[in-house]
Amino acid sequence: MTELTIPRDQGVWRDTERCYRAVTARDSRFDGQFIMAVRTTGIYCRPSCPAVTPKSANVTFYPTSAAAQAGGYRACRRCLPDAVPGSPEWNVRADLAARAMRLISDGAVEREGVPGLARQLGYSERQLGRVLTSELGAGPLALARAHRAHSARLLIEMSELPLTDVAFAAGFASVRQFNDTIREVFATTPSHLRAAAAKARRRAGSAEAEAGNTGARLTLRLPYRPPFDSDGLLRFFAARAVPGVENITTESGRITGYGRTLRLPHGAGTAWLSPADGHFRCALRLSDVRDLSSAVARIRRLLDLDADPEGVRHVLSADPALAPVVEEVPGIRAPGAVDGAELVTRAMLGQQISVAAARTAAGKLTAELGGTLPWPGECTLTTLFPTPEAIAERGREVLRGPRRRIDAIITVADALASGKADVHIGRDPGDLRAELLALPGIGPWTADYALMRVLGSPDILLSGDLVLRNGAAALGITDLTEHALAWRPWRTYAGMYLWHAADRGASA
Template identity: 75%
Template sequence: MPQHTATAPTGTPTSPAIWRDTERCYRVVAARDSRFDGQFIMAVRTTGIYCRPSCPALTPKAKNVSFYPTSAAAQANGYRACRRCLPDAVPGSPDWNVRADLAARAMRLISDGTVEREGVPGLARRLGYSERQLGRVLTAELGAGPLALARAHRAHSARLLIEMSELPLTDVAFAAGFSSVRQFNETIREVFATTPSQLRAASLRRGRKDIDGPSGATLLSLRLPFRPPFDADGVLRFLADRAVPGVEHIVTGEDGITGYGRTLRLAHGSGTVRLSPRADHVHCELRLTDLRDLSSAVSRVRRLLDLDADPAAVTRVLGTDPALAPLVAAVPGMRVPGAVDGNELVLRAMLGQQVSVAAARTAASELTDALGEPVPGEGTPLTRLFPTPARIAAEGADILRGPARRIAAITSVAAALAEGTLDVHVGRDPAELREELLACPGIGPWTADYVLMRVLGAPDVLLGGDLALRRGAAALGIDAASLADRARTWQPWCSYAGMYLWRANS
């Protein structure tokens, strides 16, 4: 990827960063408004502690507080995490999905564990910037450089492993990405004002639950928070309609779909996840063959369900449209389903071009049955990983059915993904990735935009050429010819408007 020469990030946020508006932030803190948890951090100078906005402790005086965009920025200024409100155990900032600038793209990659796997040079290379440019932009935008942001990420991963597994603390240190046990101990003391052994003892007193999975894997039970409301039924139905047997599994009950599971291809091994929405969180059972993949797996699952979205912001815009308003009121908390693997999503999107959802699912199932790798473990419906691009490039032509030109396009793109000439990950610039996708044979605007919407979590993509979406618009009285003009009033939430239009067609 070519290096950019500009020193400023590409793209701009859709609105000013809330943490810079100190008066508004203090009003939020005084109201203990949980909708803003994860969107900024409050640090109290008199105690040296940083908290989430809804912390139940006594509200400090305005003159004694400072606000930061991230926990890493608070830590870099000498503050430690509040043990009462656990400010890292909240939904992430929706800015990282809404924004397409360098800082937001870097945060998505950091949360996926890129720094732990590839270091800061690898992070800079993926973003197309020099290390110096990257550090300058992140420090200016987020109050901390890439190393400090990664350190905060490691601390959060370590806390999860300390509290949710029986892994020896020495092993926790390296699984969380620390280079030494000493660095691990010092970071935990600085961030949480306690030792790793004290954190584990406290979790045991609270009745921590964890069990061993098959083949030596570890099964962790986690609570994934979200900002209510959350249309769990909608996102689960979307995933169910496209579920590939073996790779994905749908759990149904008397009230309809109650859960979803799938296999995961991660940096250090395979895994599986089972998700069950609850009233105020999503229950997540995560089985990993290598615990170094914990933070990356959690990050990917959160993107899959769009758990960091700000539904209130979406409602404020879409709820003013007279055609959408009744549906927005009837189905609050709409989410845009994401993806756990960019390569897989690109290839499955190509399989879905100009065919029905059912036909695309059948094609993906045939590929998986023939070329997918088995996942260890018996007695589970999650048995296979979706095939790698390299395997599809080499053998896909023998499995795929349909026009030769279509098969050649799919195997050609698979080869580009395998070779790295087409690189699809959450840190890509949307405009650059779209251009690269459109340059590939067999990829049109619908597929390119669908990839941006699901892989990057781009919030402002409207698949205007989609037949089902246009039918949904017609059902709501929106003329297809005026759809593009109407979409301008939905910005920056066109992706969510599209989900409502799809819902209107169902």
Template identity: 65%
Template sequence: MATQTAPLWRDTERCYRAVTARDQRFDGQFIMAVRTTGIYCRPSCPAITPKAQNVRFFLTSAAAQTSGFRACRRCLPDAVPGSPDWNVRADLAARAMHLISDGFVEREGVPGLARRLGYSERQLGRVLTAELGAGPLALARAHRAHSARLLIELSALPLTDVAFAAGFSSIRQFNETIREVFATTPSQLRAASLRRGRRAEPTGSTRLSLRLPFRAPFDAQGVLRYHASRALPGVEAVEERAEGITGYGRTLRLSHGPGLVWLSPQPDHVRCDLALTDLRDLGSAVSRVRRLLDLDADPEAVARVLGADPVLAPLVTKVPGLRVPGAVDGPELLLRAVLGSAAASVAALGSQVPPGEPPMDTLTTLFPEPAVVAAAGVKPHVKTVAAALADGSLDPHVGRDPGELRAELLAFGINADYILMRVLGAPDVLLTTDPAVRRSAAALGLALPGAARGWRPWSSYATRYLQTFAPEENLS
């Protein structure tokens, strides 16, 4: 994994330069708070740049909120791509943030989060406060506030329903949090969104249309083609026209019931249409979709490192903003990997979901749970892996320690690096045994892994470049 360096948000001089330039590339990588106004902003906020002596920098919005700052209503600092730091880092704080953004605290509380990460509540709180400036409850509170704002502004749900859908335990807690974080009331937030014309067209109480931001450049066609080439009928669907892939959808297994998602790339965002059984799953669904498309990546940082290699530089120039495809569900991805070509037939064993409205009407099936796969007529190795997933002895979730998960996967004879790259979003994985990578390396005269030393911490992106430009296999 990557060697850690000093975090960006502690480099006040560099952060202030980014703020002065209103550089959008740094949105989501740190928070700027202004002492004189009590407000925190994204680095690219269009407001007048405050004096350097009046500014503080934080890694997370939760840390800024804990220090008494309120979110800027002009730049909406929570509506930006997530920090790429969580993928580069593999420590406890980063793994906790993956689970918190997936709504884990709302479902199982801080004790459940600590158990899942293998730490005591006290240890977890101490580490998160030291690393991120806020404890798990404050981080989860910031996540709830963001989910609530999405529902307030983009749905017609009654505000009472919004409160519980976002994970708040009471209307009072909901009102107080919105007032503290956004310096306004929920009803005023909704009224302001209507004046700005931000509300999506009504689509029913469980349907939402969201705009998912990303850091440009973004090779949308590349990541969508990857998923489309592996799409399972019923579980996934693809819409393709002459100009390329215009839509990709799939079913989602969420905590409170199945969901459907349809993704359509736009010039400056990805349109995300969701149909959910329960709106409490909104935050988790969005988090999983962002991982699926690697929307929180920092393409500029990747290009600086890989573009410095004279062999890779032409590839980086040809396809800027290439992404590493992720996964919405660890057990599903693992089972599909070990099933190989049999995945399509096994997918038909999944439970049926009510079809959505077009273009989601072809999404009819959830990928089967591990216990169903274990009971099916599959190969012994697949049955063993599925049984381990079913009883919890193998658990590839986004909060896993990479080293521990790697050891477990290798014990089952599984390609661990592939799973780490896609499930955990590990950015520094080189798939040296991948046939396409080997063909590409041979064609470029690269001796792997030695030639890859200069690619760290972005070897996963180098892997994707090599796969993308691999020569066709010679079958003669």
């Protein structure tokens, strides 16, 4: 029997034979890689849909749910094709289409329209529309419409907001547009979706959403592709957790959850995240429900939930030096970030000092200059990380250390506050790296670390990192730069394994 491998190249949905083989296998590893639409039913599904496999002659494949919707298909109510991990293709690719998808998932079109999306990407609206239609089968408006529909379904099913409020919170221009879209995409009405969700919650004996004057609370399931090394990821966050901004929960000495505050486009939020079988449980609290989709997108990037662990394993386990540690820790993830300016600031604070010392410095800065949450009573998550504006204005009063280092942090904060430096998920990696390197106090390590965590770039090797080099030496790797060429396009994940190897060697 020929082994069924996960497709990894761009435009895989165009290879209909390979996609159909994936559908007949009903392998959930392919969910999010492409969409299957069935012409005889007018429905689109995830590849692992448990329904009867249609004949190949009746199937069309699309790269996104938006493209399927533009083709006149509606979402399957059995397999819920939008409720799967996102395509890892957007992590691997750094082209215009991938960068646009990241910004659309963050709600850029709802906040700034297509002109704002095009401006952030550095293209004209016409160029952007042409590229997205060619690459993804749908233009920016259709992609944003699909994104709004998914956000609306979450609010319908997971909150008690009036449906009129749901419409505007999800980004629709009118209630009529909201109703029409829900009917077209899900083949039902908003009220029927809510009634079905309420019935399911009653059967489960729980209601996991509420809204009030202290913000909306929602509990979501954020799926990922197994395996997932949640222990390693949570330890990474715990070691760097800034008091007030972040916190962890433990049980019998094991980290069971991670929480942090969020500075979102329309207000503040908090998220508590705990691993479960095939998903993370996410308890959100938002001061403005319009930030739901942005919060979810940022948390997914923070936890690297859309990664392709099978693709990483396939490449890295082929290296005899790295294979043992890949076998030891399956499903390792690369930690992301929820805010570009925060990540750059924290990376600069941590230069040439220990992780613990960097955490202390960030904690002091936050205690003095951080923002407060709009609701009282949170005993552990209380503070928003300081804005670049606050650091530029008052950072000298708080920061300690060499004057040159303080001057660099203040200069970078001023550049971030003024827009001279713009660190967001839609940036071209090469352009962003050059922009960061032009700022004082930012060298190759800091710039590459920002690309790795803010953009989620999967092929960044921090070859100058001492701990990473110690890990390489522990595995018998001498010429790291040359050796790492065989790890492309997954050198970021290889670096995580080298960090693990260094920790293992230190504790041995």
